[in-house]
Amino acid sequence: MSRSSRSAEPRAMDPRQAHGHDRGDRVPHASLKGYLTGFVLAAILTAIPFWLVMDHVVHDKDVTILIILALGAAQIVVHMVFFLHMNTTSENGWNMLALIFTLVLVVIVLGASIWVMYNENANMMPMSPQYAHRKTSW
């Protein structure tokens, strides 16, 4: 469906032709089918992690966490493709370039923070015993 709507609008390919009559509403290949597909996929990808947590389906906590994070990442891709209409050709690829740049920096910020702070915590002085028991006693 993306191909057909693209070829139906040849002026979008030529910046000089788009010059005069730019209505500012060219969202590439937006369609009701696309939104509904995105909605169904997002709903499924949302329902599974809720089900995993609420019904304690998987007994291993770490496995559950990994599944939730993987499904979250998949859902973010679904939102990008079906709702934000990301592709490698929109705005001559500048959208994708900005996104990749952001992703690289976000990975550095998140990964390095978690890594550094985890080691910081692990190397802290041990907690004094009179406070240690309160941590779990809420």
Added chain:
Amino acid sequence: MNTTAGETVKSAAPAFYCTEEPHPQNGALLGFWIYLMSDCFIFAALFACNAVLGGSYAAGPSAKDVVDLPGLAINTALLLLSSVTFGVAMLAMAKDRGRATLAWLAVAGVLAAGFVGLEIREFIHMVAEGAGPDRSAFLSSFFTLVGTHGLHVTFGIIWLITLMVQVGKYGLTADNRRRLNCLGMFWHFLDLIWVGVFSFVYLVGVLR
């Protein structure tokens, strides 16, 4: 004599500038996309904070004690539906149906307002229980991240109402279409961030 010589030199000289301005198809949309990417950094920093401080309960409540999972599911559904409804409004706009566009925008706005309302209710409930942002590092990072997202949605609703008034007054002009497209990106982007919030902060928070 001099002028002709000057002109020939001028025409033969290499041009170091574009004779025709390179005209982006839609500079506003690309610019707004770059704003959204910078907004990503704000959220990335807050997510990093939550990842680091999420286990520092200071003998206070943990995520397990404060998270209401059914309420969270309703909230998530409201925001997702709002995102899809906004998309339908954009489709109506592409077909030049002004009234349908306004109607769908109103539905999207009401759904988002429901989301913000439920979130405020959750916050008030938590503060009343003594689980306010001043209780522990975990709760500080929780309120900052979720609150920043909620504030974005709130401003999105204000922007939506502004544009609905604009469209009602002037119709689907080129300017209004461009603004609605930008707001649409903002709207879908906030739903995307919410995926990270409910997955990582709430569901993983409950587990750890």
